[in-house]
Amino acid sequence: MIADDEPLARERVRELLKVRSDVEIAGEARDGEETLRLVEQTSPDLLLLDVQMPGLDGFEVVAELDREHMPAIVFVTAYDEYAVRAFEVQALDYLVKPFQAARLNEAIDRAVARRGQVGVRRAPLTRFVVRTADAIYFVKPADVLWIESSGNYVRLHTTSGGHTMRTAMRDLEERLDSAVFVRVHRGAIVNIDHVKKLEPYFHGEFVMTLRDGSQLTSSRTYSGRLRDLVRIRSVPLPPPEAPRHTRADRE
Secondary structure, eight states: OEEOSOHHHHHHHHHHHTTOTTOOOOOEESSHHHHHHHHHHHOOSEEEEOSSOSSSOHHHHHHHSOGGGOOEEEEEESOSTTHHHHHHTTOSEEEESSOOHHHHHHHHHHHHHHHTSSSOOOOOOOOEEEEOSSOEEEEOGGGEEEEEEETTEEEEEETTEEEEEEOOHHHHHHHSOTTTEEEEETTEEEEGGGEEEEEEOGGGOEEEEETTSOEEEOOHHHHHHHHHHHHHHOOOOOOOOOOOOOHHHHO
16 A cells, blocks of 8 residues: 555556556555555555655554554655654665665565564564654663653653653553563553562552652552562562571570
8 A cells, every 4th residue: 555645656656566466556545544544444464654744644644553453564755864763663664765666676575575474573672762853862671660651752761861752652562571561550651670669559559669769550450460460570488497496595
């Protein structure tokens, strides 16, 4: 499927794809909303997606797609500054206009190979990529105490400070190690390795004290998962040793 607001851009991609017998164009969309509708209707294996489109941009489209039926994403754009962000959302490839036919075919070949794989899943997150106006920061998941949701953004609370990055909470949760990171309420995910104290609260909820002194309260909806994770990861204490009697004690 091709999604681009420029008719000439869609036409060029369509012409380049005519020579491939293994590709069928499922549809063409001119804006973000139309892209979402057509993806739902046609379930394409590959989405050639522009970044700047009317309504929803390409990244907002990706955020709204069904995680269970996610097509491979190849961004096709005139701007190269979105490449890092494309990496963040696990795009299969990133083409900068104008591109040669060979470059498009390379991306298509990767999509075809991906379609032939069984049980393809998104790669687990090994680092957070945080972009600011003057730099790009790479944050290790182990350094993140908890993650706070704020609309289309999340706030990483780390051992060395805070970072804000643009991504949906649900997308991030899917890529985190579920043995370490646990959703405690709709707006927060906690790194269980940084929880210092867990106290029962009302109606099955918990108050968590993190190692930096922060306190969070779990909602009842997510408390069961938190309780299970803590129970699984807890190590039982060894039985107390029998008292040792000295010779004087025995006498």
